[in-house]
Structures are given as C-alpha cells and as structure tokens.
Amino acid sequence: MAEAAETRVAVYIDFDNIVISQYDNVHGRGSFIKEKARAGAGKTAEKLEQATVNIGAILDYASSFGAVAISRAYADWAAPANTRYQKQLVNDAVDLVQLFNTSGTKNGADIRLAIDVVEDLFRLRDITHVVIVAGDSDYIPLAQSARRLGRTVIGIGVAGSTSAAFKNACDEFSYYGDLDLPDIPEAPPAAAPSTSTAPSAKAVTFVEAAPAANDENGDPQKDARKVLIRALTARSNDDVDGWVVASALKQQMKRLDAGFDEKKLGYRSFTDFVKANSSLVQLEEDGQNRRVRAHERG
Numbered sequence: 447m448a449e450a451a452e453t454r455v456a457v458y459i460d461f462d463n464i465v466i467s468q469y470d471n472v473h474g475r476g477s478f479i480k481e482k483a484r485a486g487a488g489k490t491a492e493k494l495e496q497a498t499v500n501i502g503a504i505l506d507y508a509s510s511f512g513a514v515a516i517s518r519a520y521a522d523w524a525a526p527a528n529t530r531y532q533k534q535l536v537n538d539a540v541d542l543v544q545l546f547n548t549s550g551t552k553n554g555a556d557i558r559l560a561i562d563v564v565e566d567l568f569r570l571r572d573i574t575h576v577v578i579v580a581g582d583s584d585y586i587p588l589a590q591s592a593r594r595l596g597r598t599v600i601g602i603g604v605a606g607s608t609s610a611a612f613k614n615a616c617d618e619f620s621y622y623g624d625l626d627l628p629d630i631p632e633a634p635p636a637a638a639p640s641t642s643t644a645p646s647a648k649a650v651t652f653v654e655a656a657p658a659a660n661d662e663n664g665d666p667q668k669d670a671r672k673v674l675i676r677a678l679t680a681r682s683n684d685d686v687d688g689w690v691v692a693s694a695l696k697q698q699m700k701r702l703d704a705g706f707d708e709k710k711l712g713y714r715s716f717t718d719f720v721k722a723n724s725s726l727v728q729l730e731e732d733g734q735n736r737r738v739r740a741h742e743r744g
Contacts, residue, residue, distance in 0.1 A: 453512025453574045457505065458563055459540070460555045460580040461521035461528060464499055464622065467581060467607035469527075471623075472497040475606065486526030494527055501534055502676070503625040504579055504602060509701045510680040511575045511600060516566060518543055520555040556584040563588055567595050575600060578616070581608030589615035670711055671723055673703045678727065678740050685739075692716060692729075692736040 469478040473493055477483070483490040508514055518541045521528045535542060543562075545555055559580075567573060576592045578585055581603025589599045589612065601608075601616035605623055613619040677698040681690045690698075696716045699706045708719040720729050720738055730737045 452572075454515045454570075454572050455508055455512045455575040455577060456516035456563070456566055456570075456573045457508045457514055457518070457540075457577040458559050458579065459504070459517075459519040460559060460578075460582065460585075461519040461531070462525075462545075462555055463580045463582055464604060465497075465521075465527055467604035468499050468622065469494065469497040471604050471606050484525045484527045486530075491526075494530075499531070499622075500625075501531065501538060501540075503679075504622070505538055505540070506676050506680040506702060507602070507620065507625045508577045508600070510683075510698060511577070511598075513701060515570070515573060517541065518559075518562065520545055520559050522546060556580075556582060556588075560585070560588045563592060567592060567597060574598060577602065579603075579622075581612055583609035583612055586612050586615045593617065666711060669703075670706060670708075670719070671726060673699050673706055674720075674723060675726060675740065676702055678738065685737075688739040689730065689737040690739060692720065692738055695720075695738050 466478045469483055470476060481490050483494060486494055505517065517539065519535055520543045522545055523529060523532060523542055532542065543558065545558060563576060575598045577600045578589060579602045589601065592599050599616045601612060601619040602622055602625070603612065605621045677695055678690060681694065681698055682688060684690045684694065708716050711719065713719040713722065717729070717736060720727060725741065727738050727741055
C-alpha cells in the first residue's frame with residue numbers, strides 16, 4: 447500500500463451489526479436473537495465477553511489508510527450488549543450516535559449511517575477514504591455512491607455474516623477476524639545499547655533493548671513498544687513479506703499515539719528506537735533506506 451501524505455479517512459461503524467455478527471460467529475448463527483443477548487442477562491453476559499469486539503484493531507486498521515478525520519459508531523447505547531463499550535469508544539475519540547430500537551431487532555443504523563456518509567462527503571471534500579464497518583447488503587448502494595463520488599471505500603465485516611455483494615462493492619475488504627491484534631510479547635531483561643559499528647548494506651540488525659525509563663504513571667518504554675507492534679500490524683499489507691518503510695511506520699505510530707516521540711524516550715533517532723527493540727522487530731538497512739517488520743518467532 448503506497449504512502450499518501452494527503453489521505454484523510456472517515457470511519458463509520460454499524461456497531462449493533464458488528465456485535466451481533468461477532469456473537470453469532472462465536473456461538474452459532476442466530477444465537478444473538480435466540481438467546482436475547484442484547485439484554486446481557488444471565489449466561490449471555492459471559493458469552494458476550496467471549497465474543498468481545500476489539501475496537502482498537504478496527505481503528506488501527508482504518509488509520510493505516512491515513513489520518514482519521516471522522517469516526518462514528520451507531521447503536522442503541524442503552525442496550526447492555528453495547529453499553530460496556532462506551533468508555534473505550536469515547537477514549538478512542540469515537541462519536542457515539544444513539545439509535546433507538548423500535549422494532550425489537552432492527553435499529554435503522556443503515557439509514558442514519560448512509561445519510562451521514564453522503565452529507566459528510568459533500569461537506570468535507572478532503573475525505574479520501576471511507577471505512578464502513580458492517581457487512582449488511584443494505585450498504586451496497588452507499589458503497590457504490592461513495593465510489594462514484596471519487597472516494598476509496600474500505601469494508602470490514604465478520605466472516606459468515608457479510609454479504610458477498612457488499613464485499614464486491616468495496617475497493618478493499620477485510621474480515622474483522624484478520625485484523626485482531628496479536629499478543630504483545632514482553633521484552634527480555636534490558637541491556638546496555640550496543641556499541642557495534644553500523645551494519646553493512648541490507649543487514650538485519652539485532653540490538654538488545656535499552657533500559658526502560660522510570661515513570662510514576664507507567665512505563666513509557668513498554669507503552670511505546672505496544673504502539674510499535676500495533677503500527678506494524680496496521681501496516682501489515684504494505685509488503686507481502688511484512689516489511690514497512692521506517693518513515694511510514696513512524697507516521698503510523700504518531701497516528702495511533704500523538705504523544706509518541708522517540709527523543710523523549712532517550713533515543714537520538716527513530717532508527718535507534720527500532721534497534722533498541724530488536725526483540726520485537728527486525729530492521730533492514732540499505733544505505734539511507736530502512737525497513738522494519740515484526741520479528742519472526744518460532
């Protein structure tokens with residue numbers, strides 16, 4: 447995926463759709479309605495937990511296409527199945543759009559979401575990418591309209607609950623299960639930074655992690671490592687072998703955490719930061735060209 451400096455992204459999540467689809471994917475088709483899981487009572491509370499939607503994975507993937515200018519989630523936020531996500535969504539700067547459930551099964555998210563998308567695209571001409579998190583065939587006309595308006599449409603849906611026609615209406619499509627974040631391994635015991643000479647052309651560098659700084663509010667080194675892995679996961683489609691250009695990787699990290707600054711962590715450059723975390727990533731250097739990918743583990 448080529449780096450584009452001017453790309454701006456709008457994300458629209460039919461949250462009821464994705465919660466129901468994920469529940470049915472984990473517990474069996476039609477389970478959400480049959481078990482009345484929306485109320486989150488009794489055993490369904492535990493089953494909802496087992497089918498938790500990873501919001502961070504969705505937003506990280508969306509940000510890989512550019513700076514996220516709009517992010518909205520549509521649902522009945524009074525329903526217990528959705529209520530438990532409210533704090534996380536607000537913390538991730540997602541606008542919550544309240545939809546009242548008047549029919550018992552359908553909340554009208556597709557109509558409201560579609561109206562908002564079209565209005566936004568006419569009002570904000572700099573939006574280049576539209577991310578629709580749903581999968582319902584009702585969104586096919588919306589995807590087609592956004593493409594006619596010159597926008598790139600990205601679809602995200604749950605396997606087994608996504609219309610094939612909706613996938614075909616998008617420029618790109620990914621299943622939610624393929625976006626889930628990996629477990630982030632702990633770094634090994636810290637050692638002093640290597641003093642070895644610069645690597646030769648196309649060398650893959652392995653340097654032990656620098657000592658973590660003390661911070662009463664947490665470990666900033668550990669937080670930065672988490673953002674590093676999230677950024678690599680979000681940009682995993684850049685290259686078939688998983689390599690990401692270092693400058694694009696740093697830009698992605700800034701999108702995920704605006705406060706990231708390798709100099710505040712004690713590194714002279716972003717390359718030094720990457721080298722110090724070689725237990726997690728590999729660095730390939732070819733002159734001034736630098737690429738990074740997640741460390742291959744057995």
